Structures are given as C-alpha cells and as structure tokens.
Amino acid sequence: MLKRKKVWGIFTQLTFLNTIIIAIVIVIAGFTVKNYACTLVNQQEITGTDLEILLNQYLVKVSILAFILAGGFHFILLKWLIHPLKKLTAATQELQKGKRPTKLKNPLIYEVKELNDAFNELSERTAIIKAKQNRLLRDLSHELRTPLTNLSGYLEGLEKGVIEGDQEMYRSLQEETARIERLLEQLGRINQWTPDGEMKNFNHxxxxxxxxxxxxxxxxxxxxxxxxxxxxxxxxxxxxxxxxxxxxxxxxxxxxxxxxxxxxxxxxxxxxxxxxxxxxxxxxxxxxxxxxxxxxxxxxxxxxxxxxxxxxxxxxxxxxxxxxxxxxxxxxxxxxxxxxxxxxxxxxxxxx
Missing domain, CATH: 3.30.565.10 (Histidine kinase-like ATPase, C-terminal domain)
Structure with missing residues (x-):
C-alpha cells in the first residue's frame, strides 16, 4: 500500500507539471492568435475570406511552435526525472558485479530521494557483510592452520622415525584434535540463534x-x-x-x-x-x-x-x-x- 502511494505521488506530480505546461502553452497560443486577429482587423482592416486564410496559417504556425515548446519542456522534465534513475541503475549493475558503487547524491524529487537513500544503505550494508565474510574466511583459515600444522608435523615425524611416540606426545595430538573439534562444533552453532537460524522460533x-x-x-x-x-x-x-x-x-x-x-x-x-x-x-x-x-x-x-x-x-x-x-x-x-x-x-x- 505504501509503495502504491509513492508511485501515485510520482504520477500525480508528473501529471500536474505536464498539465501546467500545456495550460501555459495553450494560454500563450490563445493570446497570440487573439492579438494577431485584432491587429489584422483593426490596423490592417482585413476581413472576410482573407482574414480566415491568414488566421488559419498563423494558427498552424502557432500550433507547431506550441508543440515544440511543450515537447521541449516535457523532454527536459523527463530527463530531469530519468537522470537520477539511470545513475541508480548503473550503480545497481556495479553492485551486482560485486563492486562497491559510489554514494548516490539525492535529487530534488522526494520519491527518488527515498529510493537513493535505500540503495545507499543497501550498498553500505552489502560492503559491511562482504568485509565480514572475508574476515570470517581469513580468520577461520588462520584458526585451523595452527593445529593442522602441528598435527601434520607430529605425524610426519612419527612416520619418518624422527621422533618417537610417548604419552606426552599423544596428549599433545589429542589436544590439537580437540581444538579443531571445538572450533567446528562452535561453527555449527554460530548461526543457530540468528533471525534466520534454526533456533529463531525456539520453545519458551x-x-x-x-x-x-x-x-x-x-x-x-x-x-x-x-x-x-x-x-x-x-x-x-x-x-x-x-x-x-x-x-x-x-x-x-x-x-x-x-x-x-x-x-x-x-x-x-x-x-x-x-x-x-x-x-x-x-x-x-x-x-x-x-x-x-x-x-x-x-x-x-x-x-x-x-x-x-x-x-x-x-x-x-x-x-x-x-x-x-x-x-x-x-x-x-x-x-x-x-x-x-x-x-x-x-x-x-x-x-x-
């Protein structure tokens, strides 16, 4: 319902502006034809068929000019509206490609300004989430590398006979294995309690x-x-x-x-x-x-x-x-x- 109101607001503004432009052009054209007709009759004393022919010719010229003026105003108005939307489209395409677009400037149109604000917030949140994901992968790699390297070193030494197994070494191997198991167990729980996790609707x-x-x-x-x-x-x-x-x-x-x-x-x-x-x-x-x-x-x-x-x-x-x-x-x-x-x-x- 809210979105419909916003869209209706944009169409209302466009309709209102276009109506004003058309009304101004019609009024200008009307006054121009009226003044030209008065000039022909009062000053040049042209009447009858000649007056009708001249007025028709002048009306065609005024209509073409009015069409050009109305079309020009309409084109400028649409360009003014579409320009920020084109920027928003280009920024969305950059975001889709995984890039971080530059922050969009707010236009004068209120509804488009709201859309820009929402997009800027989405872009910021996406960048934060991506940074957290990269950090999560980097940290996870770091956390796993140390115990795995230790396990690999001990096992390689035992295989080559460089070191001999004893109770202390087996305890160390068990500790390294327990560290990995503890990390994996907590990774399995880490998103359970988030709004979209398994426990979002837990029983109270x-x-x-x-x-x-x-x-x-x-x-x-x-x-x-x-x-x-x-x-x-x-x-x-x-x-x-x-x-x-x-x-x-x-x-x-x-x-x-x-x-x-x-x-x-x-x-x-x-x-x-x-x-x-x-x-x-x-x-x-x-x-x-x-x-x-x-x-x-x-x-x-x-x-x-x-x-x-x-x-x-x-x-x-x-x-x-x-x-x-x-x-x-x-x-x-x-x-x-x-x-x-x-x-x-x-x-x-x-x-x-």
Missing part, C-alpha cells in the same frame, strides 16, 4: 534462572579451583521464559571466558531485577581490554591478543554466540570495563 519454557546459574557455577567449580579463583555470588530467585539450553550456553561461555582470562583470582556474580529486565553481572579483573574495543570482543573470531593464539583462549566464537543467544531472547549482552576490571552484563526481559 519457564526457567528458574537462579538455579540455572548455580548449576553452571557447580560445573565450573573444579576449573575455578585449578586456577585459584575465589567465587562470590548473590543471585536473587526469579523465573524467566526462554531456552534452558541457550541460557546454559551463555552462562558457560562467559564463565569459560573468565577462567581463560582472569588475573585477579576473584569473581563476583550478581543477579537481580532492574526495571523490566533480569540483570546478571559477572565481575572480575582480567587481561587488559582497551575501552574502545569493549564491543568488538563480541565479534566473531575477535581477540584482544594480536597473536590470536589459541593457547591464550578459546576459538574467539564463545562470546559472539552468547550475544546472539541473548539477543534471540529479546535481551542484550554487553561489557563494562575500565580496561582491566571487567563486568559482563546480561539483560533478559521479564515476562509480562
């Missing part, structure tokens, strides 16, 4: 969020002990609606991130109601994260470490997946940091 169930968090803490208890991390928590009881598996994964991914990057040996977890959301905070002192990069850590494959070594952390997908799951629940996952003390905040809407 009642969840005792305080019990869910405590169960996750229990599962990570051994890891915290091994790292010497002291855990303190205060979680208010509440019932949410959502996916138990999804929220379990969110809590697990954040706790794993804390285990991998904690420096302060102390973690605080709080859960409470804040306005229309249930708020969960995970606070600890960890490895330095520049404040300007606090949102980037939720990007896929992003790491603060320039080396991007898997030894210093996971696959670079855990927080990205966690954020997508929370957003699928209508909430948000964010990081508040002063570069050394970090607080992950999960906000999940309270059922109405």
């Amino acid at each position: 169930e009642e969840i005792l969020i305080h019990e869910l968090i405590k169960r996750r803490i229990t599962i990570f208890h051994v890891k915290f002990l091994e790292k010497g991390i002291e855990l303190d928590y205060n979680i208010k009881p509440f019932t949410l609606e959502g996916s138990t598996d999804g929220l379990n994964q969110v809590i697990s991914n954040i706790l794993q991130n804390i285990v991998d990057y904690d420096n302060g040996k102390k973690v605080r977890i709080d859960g409470c109601i804040e306005k229309e959301h249930y708020l969960i905070r995970f606070s600890h002192k960890g490895r330095r994260i520049p404040i300007e990069e606090s949102e980037l850590i939720f990007e896929r494959f992003y790491r603060v470490d320039a080396s991007r070594s898997l030894v210093t952390g996971g696959t670079g997908l855990g927080l990205a997946i966690a954020k997508e799951i929370v957003q699928a629940h209508g909430g948000d996952l964010s990081l508040v940091t002063d570069s050394s003390y970090h607080t992950f905040e999960i906000r999940v809407p309270i059922p109405k």
